[in-house]
Every structure is written in C-alpha cells, then in structure tokens.
Amino acid sequence: MAWPGVARSARLLGINSSGASSMLPPVFGVLFDGLAYGMLLFLLSVGQSVTLGMMNFINLAHCSFAMLGGYLTVTLMSRYGWSFFATLPCAFVVAAVVSVGFERTLFRRLYRASELDQVLLTIGIVFISVAVAAYVFGTDQQPLQLPHYLRSSLTFMGIRFAVYRLVLVGLALLITLALVIGLDYTRFGARVRAAVDNERMARGLGIDVDRTFAITFALGSGLAGLGGALAIEIVGLDPSFAFTYLIYVLIVVSVGGLGSISGSFVAAIVLGISDVAGKYYIPQLGAFLIYLVMISLLMWRPLGLLGKR
Amino acid sequence: MSAPALATRGLAKSFGSLVVARDIEIELPKGVRYALIGPNGAGKTTLINLMTGMLQPGAGRIFLDDSDITALPPEQRVRRGLVRTYQINSLFPHLTALESITLAVCERTRAARIWWRQLNAYPHEIDEAHDILVALKLGSACHRLTREMAYGQQRLLEIALALATRPKVLLLDEPAAGVPREESQELFAAIAGLSSDITVLFIEHDMELVFRFASRIIVMVGGRVLMQGAPHEIANDPQVRAVYLGNTPAKILHGPRHG
C-alpha cells in the first residue's frame, strides 16, 4: 500500500494543469488555488475540531468518513448516472449516519479512556476502511466525470478562474456562514457551545451532552463526507485518502485550536495556501515547510491559535 | 521573633471574572498548627494551589523562610520544604504503598536520577519509606496496590507521601474528607503527633476537630481572609457566626462537613 506524506497528488497544483490561471501572475493563482484547497481542508476538519473540543475524543477515523463520501459520489455517478450535485447531499447524509453508528457502538466506550486507546481504536478503523476501500474499488485513482461547465473557467478582470474551484469556495463559505450562524443563534448551537466550553457545567445545567455530542459528531462527519466528495476533483481519490488527509486535518485542528470554528477556518486557509505555495515555489522541500510551521505553532501555542482555555 | 515559616503578601487570583483570592496576607510562625476554615468555594484549595505553585497568582508574593519563592516551580518549592496533600486523593493507583513512598523518598535523596543501579542498592530509602508507613499504621498494607487499599488508608497514604519529602511546612487539604468520624479522630491524632519542627496548615470542616487540634485559625470567605486568631476568638466572633448562616457557636462546632 502506498503511504502518504511523500508524494501527493500532483493534481493539487491545478495551476499547472486544468486549473485557473496559467495567464495571470502565479502569485494570484497560487493564492486562489490555496484558498480553494484551504476551504476543502476546512470542510474536512471542522467537525473534528468541534467534537474534539467537546469530548476530548481523538477520532483519527474522521477522514475515513470523508473517504466514504468520496467513494459514494463516484459510485452514484458512474454506476447509477446521478448528477454530481445530486450526490453531494447523499455523501453528507450517509457519512453522518454511518459515523453516528460507530459513535454509538464503539467510540462512546472510550470517552473516558486514555488517549492511547482512542488513537489505537480509531487508527484501527482507518486501517480497516483503507483495506475495504482497496478491496472494493482497487488501489487506483477514481475517475470523476464532471459536467463540462464545471471543468471550464471564467475570466474576470483579466484573470481566469476555474469554475469548479469557484463553486467550491462559494459552497464552503456558505457552509461556514451557516455553521457560525447556527452556533451563535440556535438553541442547539448554544448547547454545543456550552458543552465545548465546560462539559461538566453543561451537564449540571441539564444539557444532554451525550445527545448533543452524537448530533455534532454526525454533522461533523457529514461535512467531512461532503468534503471528501468535493475533494476528488482537486486531490483525487484512492484508499490512502483516509491517511493522507488525516494528517492535514490533525494539523488544522491542532493549529486552529480545539473546538474553535474560526480557528479551524483560519488555520485551514493558512495551511492550504502555504501548502500550495510551498509545492509551487520550492517543490524539492515537499511538505517539509508545512510540518515545520505546524511544529513551531504548536510549540508557541499548544492549544492552537484560537484554542479554548 | 524569627521569620515566619511561610508568608504571603497581597496574594490575588481570579478565574475570568470570578475572584477566588483577594489580597491574602498570611503568616505561619514556625511549628504552629493552623486551621484554615471557610464555606465551600471560599477559595481554600485555591490558596494552597497558589502557595505551592500549582497555580500562578495574579498578584502578590510568597515567602518561605523569608526567601521569595513566587517564581519557583512546584517541585522546587517541595524540595525547599513546602509540601501539600490533596483534597481528592491523587495517588499512584498501580504502585504499592511501599513503592509510592519509596518513590517520594528517592526523589528527595536524588536517588531517583540513578538509572544504572537497581533499587535494592538503596536499603536506606526503602527502610525510611517503610518506617513512615509503619508510623502511620500502614505497615500491614505496605505491599498492597494503592487502588486496592481502603479509602481511609489511601487518605493516610496521601499524608505519608507528603511526609516522605521531609516537609518544613505541610499544607493538608481536608485530610479527613470522606473519612468516618472515628477514623478522622485517629487521623488527626497522627497529624498532632508530627514533629513540632513541622509547621502545619490544615483545612477542615469539622469544628470540633479544628478547635481540638489547631492553635490558630484562619477564616476565609469569598476569596478573602475574614479573620485570623486563636480558637476562642474565632468561636465568639459575630462576623464568623454570620458567615455560618447566623448560627450559634454550638452549631459552628458541628458545622457542615463536605467540601
């Protein structure tokens, strides 16, 4: 099995191939592609951040749910001829439902367990998911037949933007907005905030933290599933996805700070832009810079940029 | 008069908007048995956390034997003789009682840095640990895993751990918390029997025990020191009575026991 970390999909550098911007100065192209990539990372990691902040449960299998969303989209499109946009809600719902099944049966046993146990169990699930994906779909990259208009690009003020990336950024911004509003203005959001803030106190106030957590967990995994579906066009999809992006998600979460949506948002964009820029300008260093930035940030602020407490 | 064993000057701490310590001025003369009393949430445990360095104060200074220890990390304060126990047991569940105390003794003698010699090369440390356990009537349990010991024995082990560091000032956070009344009498008898070189400050809610074993009392309310003085002064003070819900001295004597 191919392991992550060394050679990642060259598709990421859309600048050179299908991407936006062969005509504009690379710096804009890099920024835009980095932004789109960062949005993707945000979708993949926001759920992890909130659930970690709430229960301190380290779920390394988060990206397995994202991968599930991706494979579902591919299957629905190629086998059953669904349109791309119709598959997206499906990816969300199925990832959410499956994840909550795991949460109710397996994960909840470990909320009070050591972090080692949490790491082991969930990494075990990653192993299983990777093997199952390889068994069912093979180890090749999955083909994705996007409609033609999504593959084209727009020219705006003399700058060309890939439509798909524009759609991705727009969608992610909408979701972020919905999340922020939902968290700040709904009763459920208030419960989530209370539980992240101080679990014991929330329980004391009569909030059903377990239920709140299960729903949040499902929402977060659903977003990951959606992210997985949206990611195929940008980074490709093969069974190692669950590992490769796990590392990115962990970076976003730990740099952004547990339980912080805005922290994850900022961290994802910074990471997305610096990863794309690093690979474009200093390709020989690979992901070296990213890891260096992550380590330095963690040492500087172990609870993340905007972490709680 | 010689320098106090432990003193605080203008100690303050808040958690967000909650002020849990406000301008605390305390002086513990050498060898005295002090009691620290006050209702739940008064900030007693927080004060111990501040003095031992588990929490950083927002303002103020702490002096041990006249030297400023405010900036020292907790383990160095312990090395200088300022030691605490915990209100809620904080022990080593899978070590035996003897191992736990030997560990503390070895840390004190710095044998704990030695990784190239086995423990059986340190008979003095082991004997000392055993003697401490025997002195606290834990000798028969010394090979039992901590988690399998009775709760009362675990409370004693808390104290034994502190004693193994050879404290000069010992801060006991509700040593008898959760212990049945008869046992807590014994426990306090053991505390009273400690060498008179050790200055002791203990938190306790049972006023009978407080009046029996303390020579001075500090009353804390809402993060402030309400008053300090000899037991009879405290017992007859109207302010103190008011804090205990306007109770009569008799009620104070059998006040609330939980924390």
Place this chain on the structure above:
Amino acid sequence: MALSETSIDPQLYLVEQTRWRPAEIVFWLATLLPYLLFPNYLSLASQIAIAALFALSLDLILGYAGIVSLGHAAFFGIGAYTAGLLSKYGWGEPLSGLVVAAFAAGVVGYATSFVICRFRHLALIMLTLGFGLLLAELANSLGWLTGGMDGLQGIHTWKLLGTFPFDLYGRAAYAYALAVLFVLFLFTRRLIHSPFGLSLRGIRENFVRMPAIGAPSRAHIRTIYTIAACIAGVAGALLAQTTETVSLDSLGFERSAEVVVILVLGGAGRLYGGLVGATIYLIARDQFSGIVPQYWYFWIGILLVAVVIFLPNGILGGLAQFTARWSRK
C-alpha cells in the same frame, strides 16, 4: 521499626521483584530455537529481534513514562541511515557502527526532548507526529545523501568481530541481532528496576502528583526520551547492517504506527510486551502477506479494535489477569 506488622520484609520484597523468573529463562532459551527448528527462517527471526528491540525502546517512553509517540521511527531511521552511510563511505565495522548510530539518534532525541517534556496529551501526540513527518520529508528531499525514494545503496557490512560473515541465510545476522537485543534488554530491565524506573512509573501513574513530591518530571522525561532514542537508533542500525539497505520507510509514519501496534498488542509497560508483540506480529504478517498483502491492513485494523475493546493491557496483560484469576480459584 515498631511492631512487626509486616508479613514480608520490605527489602526482600523489592529484591524479589528483580529476581529472574523461570518463564523469563524459558523465553530467552526459546529464542535460540530458530537455529534448531526453523533454519530457513533465520532472517525473519532477525527481523523479529530488531522489531522487538525497537518496541522495547518505545516501551520505555510509552509503557513506562506514558508518552504516546507517533513519531518514534524518526530515531530508528536516524540510526539506520547513520549506520548505512558510515558503511557506504568506508567504515563497515558493525559494532562501532551501532555505537555511532546510537549516538546520532541520542543527540537528536536529546535535542527534541526539551520540547517533548513540556507537553502532554494531544499536543504531545501531534508534536511527535510532526517531528516524525518532518524528518521523513527531510530525508526525502536530501536525496543526494539518503538516496531518496530508491533507498540507500552500496552498504557493505564487514565481518562480525572480524570473523563471522553475514551470510544469505541470516545465521550471523540473527545471532548478532539477538545478542544486541539481549544485552539491551538486560540494560532496560535494570533501568526499570532502578529508582529512576520507579519515578517513570510514577509519571505514568500520576503526572500531576509528581511535582508535589518534589520530582523533576521534565528532567526525568528528557533522560528517558534520550535513552529510548539511542536504543531505537541501535535497532535501526541493526536493520541497516543486516539487510544492507536503508529505505525511506525506515523512518516513515508507517513504521511509527507499526511499532505502537506491536507494543500494544504485546502489552505496554511490561518489558516483554514488545518482544511478544513483535514475534506474533511479524510471524502473522509473514503468513498473511504470503497470500494477499493488501488485506494485512484489514486484519491489523480488526486486531487493534479487538485489543482496545477486549485486551486493554495487551496479550501479556490478558495472560497475567487470567493466571491471577486462575490461581485465586
């Protein structure tokens, strides 16, 4: 001493703990069996010995000091590349190669330990992971030195002690790996039963209490992290010397995860956990991957889930519980 309340003398009890048990002697005698029973599997046996040594080094920090590391392969890889490069550039003497490798890994371990000792929990896991990934990327981008993706070629290990050549059947390799494992095991065993070892268990059992008994936990963690790095470096060097190649995956995330699996499978914090785990893991992998290599990860996943749910203290922990229950009946 006051009354004779104790049933066992305190000194004797601690001496008893350091005494060699019959099961231990049987275990070490059994490590010689491959020469008699499975002469065709000697290179597998030396792989097992190397993995066991690596897991033993992880046990020191994970099992005894409670530091969950997802980047321990960094030190394994440093050891492997050090020994490999030394040999490639003209010095193939194995024993001194081990020493140099241990030193190199130890230096890096000591440097990083200053960061490691300041963190716990998720930040610590992330930092170990980050250091591991960083080093792997570094090795990848320094292709002129490490050989990059192709691995380090041109290693030649001299005869062991100037007399025993490393043959194709792995006879010398296994003897060499086993001897090094045994010596370092003795070292580790002694360390665990030292006052320092007791402090490590204290750190694992209750990190928060340690400062309250005057323990400099950070200094302890720095020491053990450095020692564990040295031993991991020796394990890596053994692999480089006996296989005469070093590839990037000797310091990748995969190897870091694998060694955690091996240790936890055997049972962390039990000295023999890594040894038992390595034996079972590598034999199983050898059997399974003969059939369908891909599905190995499926079974590893199932195994991990099962161990966490049913055998939280690993195989040795389960055995200990079983025998304890048995003898009580």
